[in-house]
Amino acid sequence: MQKGLFVAIGDLLPATEHRKCARHILANFCKDWRGLQRRQQFWRIAKSTFESQLRRNIEKMKLLGPRRMMDALMYYNIEYWCKVYFNTSVKCDYVDNNMSECFNARILAARHKTIITMLEEIRVKKMTRIGSLREFVNTWGSNYSPMALKVLEENVTRSMDCNIEFNGVAGFEIKGLCQHTVDLLGALVVVGLGS
Template identity: 35%
Template sequence: MWSLTYQRMHLRKERRFSRMYVCFDALKKGFKSGLRPFIGLDGTFLKGKVKGQLLVAAALDTSKHFYPIAWAVVDKETKVTWSWFLTLLERSLDLKKGEGITFMSDMQKGLIGALLNILPEAHHRYCVRHIEANWCKNWGAGELKKHLWWCSWCTYQEEFQDHLTMMGEENKEAGEDLLNRYPAESWCRAYFDTVCKNWQVENNLVESFNKWVLDARFKPIIKMLEDIRVKVMTMLGEHESDVMNWTGEFSPQTMLLYNQFLKIAQKCTVYFNGDDGYEVAHGVDRHRVNIELKRCTCRTWDLTDPMPSCTSGLYAGKINPLTRIPVVAKGKQSNGGRKTKKRTRSLIDEDDEGLARSPLFMWLTLEEELELTRLHYSNKSSKRRNKDFQVEQEEYK
């Protein structure tokens, strides 16, 4: 989709370039078919002889790469230009007043008011790095800066209140000023929506795009837009090649994080909690995992993928945690929602000898695989299971 706007000069009866909006159909379809409803917004200056602003909307793909959706050239950042940009973005993506969509921004001039007018039902987050830069000008860095970041990373309200109390012990006025200027609902994970399944507190994805097109921003407008088009086209081709080389249905980044969670999950203690699921203890923290509702009292399962406490509960319930990772974390399935023809085997599928091994084993060492299998079999009460494990361990050796 292209939108070109001219402004007619009253005195000379001439037309002057005003702004231009670009959103390619392929990018629009890619976002709507497989990416999480999370969009970062930002504006950056043009560096050439022609001055102006480049407004950008970008998302995240399954490999945590920025995914540009739309961009526009305007004379300056105002409520008028942001309203114009968001109106066209809503039309391109069929956002329906922003229902179910989360936006992240640096609180640019005019953007907050434009979002409220054009997309009133959308959620709006503030970049914590931008909050830090403004807030620390008055209160300094040091320990207060650390407490700010710890507050933003809290996933449930009790944890947030604890860190806020520690900040108040350092400087009570600084904590009050933080909440008065920046509502916690816009920058703390404990208050984030649970629809977009993205718990980012920084707007790095759009800032990365701005830096990626830095050389193009020194060129004239037409040449700049052409360079951006070619760069985006080339990038998408490279990312597609990477996805086709995946050995499984999940991205390497997803599996790497998942395996780290598995190691932590082995240190958790799991208690059966009736119909509600399981209670998981790790250190001084205790959380309840409800497998049926796919929820945990730590809220991490609501905000993103299953975390260590959720993983422990799933294994205790004889459920493969890989089956609870959202489909948008799968590369080949996120394209049109196509399903694979063969289901893979996991550790808890020991009775299904005809199934192929799970891609999980490709990322685990022999010792990690044996330890995870031992943890699984330790929850079995049957002596036959324990005997089978000993035989299996001898075969591995």
């Protein structure tokens, strides 16, 4: 049933990017392959943003078990749950579906009611949440969320360890722990060249 739905969506919406929830893949993988190190390495693989980083993380995972463990992991097509393969024109890089999980958890009580009652309860809950978030935004000291500012500050601090070299008309090489090429004329192209 699920595979048929996947094929049908691909036929009806061929330009749509398809992703799978890494958290659900991990849950299935951990039924046979438990362990904190494997779990942590799985998340490193899922959150890899360039190919050389992905290769290093896969090699580290291979050291944590036999070959059939990696075969079990690669059974779940990595192109659907690893950031390195995500379309960069889609501005969402989540590897799990926490947004829909949170939504489902919030509507749990309403889901078993009649359709009109369910929709009305969901509407009121969402309306209340939007109102409380609007009040929360009013407590910010700027137009940007405190969490976004924290991430920006961390990235600025990390960027201090990088060297930037001009390599052409609008291109740069950024060298730090890894080396990346950035093309400012075209779409942002980031290529991991190893460390």
